[in-house]
Amino acid sequence: MSFELERLTASSVIYAERTILCSLGASAVLCLSAPFFLNTDRVTTGILLGAGTLSAGLFGVSAQISESKEKVYKSLLEADLKALKQHLQGQAAYNYVTTAITAKRRVAQYVNRLPVAERPRWIAEYQLQGLVTLPSPPAQQLPPRPGIPNPDIASIDEDIVQQVVNPGALQVLRAIAQQYPEYIRLDAAWLDQLCDVAVNHDMTKRANHHFYISGGTQSGKSTLAGVIVNKIAAKSQSPAVVLGCDPKDEVTRWLCQFTKKFDGMAKLSNWITFATQQIDEQKKRVAVVGGSCVGVPELFLLQDEVDSVYGGGKGLPGMVTPDTAKDLQGFWNYIIKFTAGLKGHGIFMGQSPLSGETGFSRPSLKNVCFLALGQTSAYILEHPQDFVNVKKDVLEMLRQACELLDKAGVRYALVIPTRGNPFIALIPEFDIQGMEQKQHPLDESSGDNSIGVDIDWYEEIKLWVQQLGRKPSYQEIKLKWQELTGQELNSKGVTLLLENLGFPDSDN
Numbered sequence: 001m002s003f004e005l006e007r008l009t010a011s012s013v014i015y016a017e018r019t020i021l022c023s024l025g026a027s028a029v030l031c032l033s034a035p036f037f038l039n040t041d042r043v044t045t046g047i048l049l050g051a052g053t054l055s056a057g058l059f060g061v062s063a064q065i066s067e068s069k070e071k072v073y074k075s076l077l078e079a080d081l082k083a084l085k086q087h088l089q090g091q092a093a094y095n096y097v098t099t100a101i102t103a104k105r106r107v108a109q110y111v112n113r114l115p116v117a118e119r120p121r122w123i124a125e126y127q128l129q130g131l132v133t134l135p136s137p138p139a140q141q142l143p144p145r146p147g148i149p150n151p152d153i154a155s156i157d158e159d160i161v162q163q164v165v166n167p168g169a170l171q172v173l174r175a176i177a178q179q180y181p182e183y184i185r186l187d188a189a190w191l192d193q194l195c196d197v198a199v200n201h202d203m204t205k206r207a208n209h210h211f212y213i214s215g216g217t218q219s220g221k222s223t224l225a226g227v228i229v230n231k232i233a234a235k236s237q238s239p240a241v242v243l244g245c246d247p248k249d250e251v252t253r254w255l256c257q258f259t260k261k262f263d264g265m266a267k268l269s270n271w272i273t274f275a276t277q278q279i280d281e282q283k284k285r286v287a288v289v290g291g292s293c294v295g296v297p298e299l300f301l302l303q304d305e306v307d308s309v310y311g312g313g314k315g316l317p318g319m320v321t322p323d324t325a326k327d328l329q330g331f332w333n334y335i336i337k338f339t340a341g342l343k344g345h346g347i348f349m350g351q352s353p354l355s356g357e358t359g360f361s362r363p364s365l366k367n368v369c370f371l372a373l374g375q376t377s378a379y380i381l382e383h384p385q386d387f388v389n390v391k392k393d394v395l396e397m398l399r400q401a402c403e404l405l406d407k408a409g410v411r412y413a414l415v416i417p418t419r420g421n422p423f424i425a426l427i428p429e430f431d432i433q434g435m436e437q438k439q440h441p442l443d444e445s446s447g448d449n450s451i452g453v454d455i456d457w458y459e460e461i462k463l464w465v466q467q468l469g470r471k472p473s474y475q476e477i478k479l480k481w482q483e484l485t486g487q488e489l490n491s492k493g494v495t496l497l498l499e500n501l502g503f504p505d506s507d508n
Contacts, residue, residue, distance in 0.1 A: 226255030
């Protein structure tokens with residue numbers, strides 16, 4: 001041991017000193033007591049007493065000298081015992097760990113002999129990841145996807161789902177997905193399904209009208225928002241109206257084409273005014289078709305940096321006033337509560353999922369399809385009462401799946417739709433170049449476009465038809481709509497527009 005040599009060296013000196021002290025003490029006692037027991041003459045008695053006194057003096061001096069060495073020896077003995085104890089504890093811990101590893105490997109060997117269908121259960125129960133062999137899943141051939149009917153919407157290539165960095169992690173995830181297929185989605189179709197429900201032409205069957213995308217900086221929130229807009233707009237019965245507010249002054253790379261976008265913190269008030277007017281215009285469009293929403297375009301209202309501009313109701317010092325923050329809060333909750341029946345879609349993005357920081361009331365959040373990207377999902381699963389309602393075993397499974405994906409470095413989302421179960425989904429790799437659309441510059445000739453341009457395309461085309469004085473042909477109205485809006489209608493959109501203008505029996 002570390003103190004053994006020093007202790008042994010000191011012990012020989014200590015033992016020698018103890019022998020000398022014992023000898024001196026015994027000599028002193030014998031010499032001083034001898035005259036009382038022996039019949040000695042005066043000279044002998046004096047010699048004995050002198051010798052005893054000398055021995056007693058030497059004993060006292062030696063005892064003082066030896067006392068400090070005894071303390072050092074005692075310290076060395078204690079240190080040696082402590083080192084021995086630590087060594088024994090370390091040896092015990094090593095034996096415990098190696099025994100546990102050996103036992104787990106023996107369990108894994110046994111599980112490997114069980115039927116393949118049983119193995120995922122025991123992997124999860126006894127933490128045997130990497131020790132038990134699972135069969136490689138068969139390659140999945142995705143069916144060809146139909147083309148997007150509206151030429152104005154960019155095509156989307158999403159057949160390639162993001163590969164997991166650690167193949168072993170993917171195997172475990174697939175095993176979990178087999179047990180919980182409704183809670184783990186490894187395919188690329190989940191996003192299509194969310195958007196298909198949001199754009200169902202039967203308004204009574206719609207869900208996921210609005211979306212809140214929560215994630216850290218550069219987590220892909222804006223990209224995912226643009227994809228959602230493209231997917232829903234592709235099925236719009238007439239060209240979609242896409243309005244947005246980007247407080248970051250055009251630094252975001254969006255994939256969707258905006259009808260009008262407000263950039264910068266200074267335009268927040270103008271954004272509220274203009275977007276509210278457009279919601280009123282959407283109400284008029286719905287009223288024209290008798291409230292059925294047939295032929296009415298999808299209306300998108302995109303708000304980025306929700307938690308930053310709201311700031312817990314205090315705004316952003318020097319940039320967003322508390323009054324503006326409260327106006328934004330009221331506006332956002334108005335979108336969620338009152339625009340779903342108008343084919344309206346609020347799409348919100350922010351870093352925080354907390355209602356106190358975003359301004360969304362809890363009832364409003366129940367009407368929003370929530371997508372938490374990456375590690376943002378961890379907070380939601382730690383506070384499930386505000387977001388999800390699932391059994392404890394499902395909740396724990398979702399936590400394990402998120403932890404597994406975080407360690408593997410995979411882009412994923414915890415999705416909480418407005419109807420149905422929450423689930424973990426891998427985020428596909430989108431064809432960014434093929435999907436991105438160029439933005440058309442705003443017409444600055446009429447002054448401040450922030451609130452001054454309020455175009456009602458339907459009224460414009462209606463006025464043109466009145467001036468024309470006759471029924472326009474299919475090609476004429478298609479070209480006129482493209483001239484006014486910069487968007488090209490598909491055949492179904494032209495037919496619906498002609499019907500809304502009072503020409504139901506139009507020939508194509």
